Every structure is written in structure tokens, then in C-alpha cells.
Amino acid sequence: MSLDRTGRLYQGLRKARGRAVVMTKGLANVHPTASVHRSAKVSKDLKAREYAYVGPECWISPGTTIGAYTLLAPRVAIVGGDHLSDVVGTPIQFTGRPDQTPTTIGRDAWIGYGVIVSRGVTIGDGAVVGAGSVVTKDVPAYEIWAGVPARHLRDRFTGHDRVRHAAALDRGDFRATFASPQNDGPN
Numbered sequence: 001m002s003l004d005r006t007g008r009l010y011q012g013l014r015k016a017r018g019r020a021v022v023m024t025k026g027l028a029n030v031h032p033t034a035s036v037h038r039s040a041k042v043s044k045d046l047k048a049r050e051y052a053y054v055g056p057e058c059w060i061s062p063g064t065t066i067g068a069y070t071l072l073a074p075r076v077a078i079v080g081g082d083h084l085s086d087v088v089g090t091p092i093q094f095t096g097r098p099d100q101t102p103t104t105i106g107r108d109a110w111i112g113y114g115v116i117v118s119r120g121v122t123i124g125d126g127a128v129v130g131a132g133s134v135v136t137k138d139v140p141a142y143e144i145w146a147g148v149p150a151r152h153l154r155d156r157f158t159g160h161d162r163v164r165h166a167a168a169l170d171r172g173d174f175r176a177t178f179a180s181p182q183n184d185g186p187n
Contacts, residue, residue: 011176031068033176049107051176061119063100067107069169073131076111078103081119106141107169126156126165 015032022030026044030036034048042060049068054060059077066072084095101120105111109123112131123129123139130146130153139145142156142165157165168174 034066037074050172061100061103063102063119065102065104067105067109067125068172069108070105070110072105072111073113073115075114076117077115078117078119108165112146125169126162128156 017035019032021036021038022032022034024038025036025042027036027042027046027048029045029047031048031050031052033050034052034054036042036046036048036054037056037058039056040054040058040060042054042058043062043064045062045064046054046060047065048054049066049070051069052066053071054066055072055074055076057075058072059075059079061078061080061082064078081101082097083092084098085092087095103117103119103121105117105123106125106127108126110128111117111123112129112133114132115129115135116133117123117129117135118137121135121138123135124141124143126142127139128144129135129139129150130144132148133146133150134148135145135150137149139150140152142158142162144153144156145151146153
């Protein structure tokens with residue numbers, strides 16, 4: 001049986017499934033409309049805003065905030081910055097950990113399949129990061145980046161379109177619709 005993904009029943013079931021995963025994983029700072037896939041490995045301090053989506057097999061390190069309407073495709077990893085490597089005479093595994101820097105992904109960003117994001121990076125509102133990229137530095141709002149290391153390819157929106165899009169995100173007065181099942185990819 002296929003449900004209309006724009007209907008109230010589907011959205012209610014989606015919220016219930018999301019709450020169950022959030023409760024099972026002990027995620028106190030994830031909005032009820034956000035969705036964290038059951039196979040994702042996420043730190044308990046994850047902050048995810050309205051309709052954020054964390055896909056299958058993602059790995060999210062501590063100190064991560066994901067903005068409203070942001071999509072993390074399968075196997076996105078936010079990693080690194082968790083070992084000191086410059087202590088002479090001591091193996092890395094015994095050197096301890098540096099202070100951890102937060103990672104922030106803005107609203108309405110789309111992080112593609114298999115992207116690796118270095119801890120401490122900020123990805124701006126509306127940014128897009130192409131599949132397989134390695135993000136080692138901040139990505140400005142509304143830019144499209146890809147590659148290893150990721151670099152700016154082009155802008156998603158420019159000028160007045162950026163302002164209009166940001167205003168729409170601020171208002172949040174659009175109807176939630178979700179991709180149809182035939183677009184879901186392998187299970």
C-alpha cells in the first residue's frame with residue numbers, strides 16, 4: 001500500500017517514526033519533524049531543526065548542529081579533530097583529545113552521498129555539497145561545492161533570489177511534501 005506523501009496520515013506516521021528513532025537513540029535536541037535514519041550513528045548531543053533529514057549509515061560526531069530543511073544523504077560523515085598528532089615521543093592513541101570545535105550545517109543545505117565533513121566546519125544556509133566530496137573548510141551560503149578537497153563550483157542562487165529564498169525559509173509557510181517512493185533508491 002502506498003500513502004500519499006503530502007497527506008496528513010503519511011506526515012503523522014513519519015513524525016511518529018522519527019520520534020521513535022529519536023527516543024531510542026536518546027536524542028533530546030532533535031525536532032519532532034526531523035528524521036534520523038535508524039542506521040545512522042549520531043552523537044547524543046546532535047541538534048537537528050525542523051524537517052532536517054539524516055540518511056542511512058551517516059556518522060555524526062559530537063557538537064553538530066543541522067539546520068531546518070537540511071538533507072544529509074546516506075553515508076555522510078562528520079569526523080576528525082579528535083586526536084592530537086603533534087606530541088613528540090607519544091603515540092597518537094595516548095596523546096589525548098584537543099578541545100572539540102562545533103560543526104554547523106545551515107538551513108536548506110543538501111549534503112550528497114558519501115560526503116566527509118571535517119569537524120569544526122560551517123556549511124551555510126542553502127549550500128549544496130556534491131557526492132563523494134571532502135569538506136575541509138567553511139562553505140558559504142547558497143554555494144555549490146564538490147571535489148576532494150571540496151571547492152566552489154558555482155552559486156545556487158544569486159542576488160535577489162538569495163534574499164527571496166532566505167525570506168521563504170524565515171517564514172516557513174510552505175507545505176511539506178516528500179519524494180515519492182520510486183525515487184528512494186536501494187533499500
